[in-house]
Amino acid sequence: xxxxxxxTEAANEPLQAGSxxxxxxxxxxxxxxGNGRWAAAxxxxxxxxxxxxxxxxxxTVRAAADLGISYVTIFSFSxxxxxxxxxxxxxxxxxxxxxxxxxxxxxxxxxxxxxIIGERxxxxxxxxxxxxxxxxLTRNNDGLTLVVAFNYGARQEIARAARRLxxxxxxxRLAADAVTPELLTRQLDASDVPDPDVIIRTSGEQRxxxxxxxxxxxxxxxxxxxxxxxxDRSALEAAIAEYHRRERRFGGLIxxxxx
Ligand code: FPP
Numbered sequence: 001x002x003x004x005x006x007x008t009e010a011a012n013e014p015l016q017a018g019s020x021x022x023x024x025x026x027x028x029x030x031x032x033x034g035n036g037r038w039a040a041a042x043x044x045x046x047x048x049x050x051x052x053x054x055x056x057x058x059x060t061v062r063a064a065a066d067l068g069i070s071y072v073t074i075f076s077f078s079x080x081x082x083x084x085x086x087x088x089x090x091x092x093x094x095x096x097x098x099x100x101x102x103x104x105x106x107x108x109x110x111x112x113x114x115x116i117i118g119e120r121x122x123x124x125x126x127x128x129x130x131x132x133x134x135x136x137l138t139r140n141n142d143g144l145t146l147v148v149a150f151n152y153g154a155r156q157e158i159a160r161a162a163r164r165l166x167x168x169x170x171x172x173r174l175a176a177d178a179v180t181p182e183l184l185t186r187q188l189d190a191s192d193v194p195d196p197d198v199i200i201r202t203s204g205e206q207r208x209x210x211x212x213x214x215x216x217x218x219x220x221x222x223x224x225x226x227x228x229x230x231x232d233r234s235a236l237e238a239a240i241a242e243y244h245r246r247e248r249r250f251g252g253l254i255x256x257x258x259x
């Protein structure tokens with residue numbers, strides 16, 4: 001459905017999974033930005049913004065599952081986040097630990113499958129094991145897939161994929177001419193996950209910041225002016241309504257009526 005008038009009408013009503021008038025995007029990716037600004041605006045320490053960010057994440061995953069979204073990817077910690085002060089890194093890793101400890105059982109009960117993307121090799125062992133535990137426990141779930149981008153950078157992911165192909169070429173198992181976009185896609189961290197239909201970024205910043213650069217080729221980008229801790233079901237619905245006002249062409253032409 002790409003009719004602007006009816007999508008505006010639909011934007012004012014709660015979305016319903018499977019509703020005829022409102023096709024739900026299959027994959028929503030989210031850059032959860034603005035935790036620090038949310039806290040600063042209230043005279044609170046930055047960690048409080050991250051704590052509230054985890055609550056917003058819980059609400060959003062629940063709402064996404066209710067709406068029938070199949071995949072949600074969240075940018076939880078970027079390759080570049082290691083340059084933050086040590087105390088903030090400690091806080092973020094502590095929140096991740098707590099999130100896995102407190103929420104993993106609930107996610108599992110809700111039939112959520114957790115996937116992790118990003119570079120794992122240089123992570124501390126305890127974090128690596130925790131991420132593996134989340135994936136292993138939920139591996140056979142067939143509800144919403146929650147893709148957690150941790151220690152993730154898109155350029156690094158593309159370089160990893162290119163390196164794997166380069167090894168194959170060097171070993172004589174692959175002809176250099178056989179390298180295609182499809183083949184490279186298959187080497188990405190979660191190659192079975194479809195490209196995001198829509199990427200949402202909160203806080204008003206309008207850039208991708210090294211998130212899913214390859215997969216974003218045809219994604220709609222929706223920038224919302226609120227900070228991540230204020231994001232909730234209605235903000236998700238509004239972002240999806242905005243996605244519906246866009247016309248996705250995938251490089252083709254708009255369907256024309258008449259001549
Ligand atoms: C951006 O806010 C957010 C992050 C760097 C990390 C997002 C993390 C969470 C929501 C909590 C931890 C995640 C999990 C899965 C437990 P910012 O600090 O860049 O905000 P600012 O730009 O306003 O300073």
